[in-house]
Amino acid sequence: MRSNPEWARALAESFREAGALADFLGWPLPDGVETRYPLLVPRRLAALIRAQGPDGALARQFLPNGSETSLPGGLIDPIGDTAHAPTSQLIHRYGDRALLLPTTKCPVNCRYCFRKNELGAEGPFAPERDATFAYLADHPEIEEVILTGGDPLVLSDEKIGQWLEALAGIPHVRWVRFHTRAPVVLPERLDAGLTATLGEFAARFEKILMVLHSNHVSEWDQESRAAVRAFRGPAIEWLSQSVLLKGVNDEPAALAALFRQFSTDGIRPYYLHHPDRVLGAMHFYLPLEEGRRLYGALRDLLPGWAIPQYMLDVPGGHGKVPAFNPEAHAYSGRLLDRKGAQVDAPEQSTHP
Ligand SMILES: *Cc1c(COP(=O)(O)O)cnc(C)c1O
């Protein structure tokens, strides 16, 4: 095993200081925002940001913005996760699946991050590995463990192997899922070592799901697309998740281009999240009504299989619901066509 793989070197060389990044980009960055919300941009991504310019979808997502410290509103824990955390590394809100947080580190600091107030917080993150595995072993209803964070792919292959080994020892855990942004911002991470590590465990779980987080086609270049396309295995399946973000992808054409590319590259569109009301990220927020209008327009631009589900994490700890039909089971009886006109529900139809 290589002790210092290429991806770890690339990550270590990332920009962490606003002055150096501004020099590289050739345009100024606001003063002092990064002391509240730390800056982290890998060099390769910085080159893409520079090529696209200061008003691009990349600059908006990854560069500090004065609004982070000046705009009022937003919550520290917008989705109320902490009420469902049996240990510091586990969130168990839905019966059959649980989130495991092996790290709080990421390969980039996204300015819109819904955990930005927790990840940037001072003070050590106290791992509770034994208590976490005791809880998992004690809860046979948990069939899927979702490694998130932070981003689990900032861990070494060895560490990832240790987590998977421990999970493989719990008989009721059938599926393992990774939620990661690394393939886009640090494609070097999808290397032979990781392929071998996951390959070792492919036979010990029914499926290993890689849920890739990406919000705009301009995050991708030939290298990252090729890395994802090459990273395949018998038990490995790629899904996508994206966040709707004001000023980044809040246009039907931008969303359609993204979902079309996921499909082209063998990534199944899974979720489009409505943005959370996050303290320090309110400049990315847009109303639900606006999001529903954008999402509705996708039906005319894409086939059904290329459209992810539009999801809302209801504030106050109510959990995830489909945002396009928040009436859920309590059906009002009203059915609207694509233009918003009321039409008969099937059971009211007068057609023969
Ligand atoms: C989103 C989420 C999951 C995964 O839910 P899916 O709908 O299966 O993707 C699990 N636990 C928590 C706390 C979540 O927020």
Ligand code: SF4
């Ligand atoms: S990679 Fe995910 S957890 Fe990390 S900063 Fe970005 S959005 Fe937040």
